[in-house]
Amino acid sequence: MTRNSRIRPQEDHWVPLSDLMTGLMMIFLLVAIVFMLQVKKNEAKIVEAQNRIREIATHYTDLRGQLYKELSEEFKDDLPKWRASIRPDLSIRFEEPNVQFDIGAATVKDAFKATLISFFPRYIKILRSPKYAEAIEEVRIEGHTSSLWKNLTPELAYYENMRLSQERARSVLMHVFGIQAIRDDETIRWIIARVTANGLSSARRLVTSEGTEDFIGSQRVEFRVRTAAEDQLSKILGALGR
Structure with missing residues (x-):
């Protein structure tokens, strides 16, 4: 058995593993993007809620x-x-x-x-x-x-x-x-x-x-x-x- 033939099975296994790592990286990236979008959405909700609370507090304090x-x-x-x-x-x-x-x-x-x-x-x-x-x-x-x-x-x-x-x-x-x-x-x-x-x-x-x-x-x-x-x-x- 030549040296190249002994090496090929290792290369055949390495390619799928690299694809798996690339896929995982893409998943992590998508999760990070979704998380950031959710944070932005929550920040907007919090700001809106703060403004509404301020309006209610002002109105009822005056009342x-x-x-x-x-x-x-x-x-x-x-x-x-x-x-x-x-x-x-x-x-x-x-x-x-x-x-x-x-x-x-x-x-x-x-x-x-x-x-x-x-x-x-x-x-x-x-x-x-x-x-x-x-x-x-x-x-x-x-x-x-x-x-x-x-x-x-x-x-x-x-x-x-x-x-x-x-x-x-x-x-x-x-x-x-x-x-x-x-x-x-x-x-x-x-x-x-x-x-x-x-x-x-x-x-x-x-x-x-x-x-x-x-x-x-x-x-x-x-x-x-x-x-x-x-x-x-x-x-x-x-x-x-x-």
Whole structure:
């Protein structure tokens, strides 16, 4: 057997191997191109999402500022006598528990009923005005308590206060639904679609300037507005994840 004949089988094997390497290189190149195109596409989606988020944030920040200003103007003369306050997060806090309920009870007292009769129709009228109505996702009636419950462990006290806070929020909801000034069909439909009652027990109790629990202040009812901004932002972030 000559030297050339011994070499040829090795050459025959080398040619297919080189073709295989060339094919692999082409595949790697195509994968790299696809990856780069996908990166560019994702970059464009991210930029678009960032711009949309910026637009939503600007719009709803302006809207919340306008709503806060309008609510403050509407109730500026009533808040001191109601022992209530309006905050930039659009929560309205009623801070006098002895006026609202008896200790451990969930029945709305007459004095607080009178406050709600004056407050709620005017409140809903502003929220339902054309510039705000579609932007409002939820109006939460929140019941809050302190952490105290006589002769119970902190855990059992939390459970009992959860029950109490939920019952109080529901009682307020039932009372405002019965106010004659909001009993037209269109207003009731809007309220049913958005107004909820929520008990939070002592989960959001207030503290004093010294950092200790404010037992009186923690027992409160709040009306809180949630705008549609959160849902719109969630949809954008969800689309980015796909």
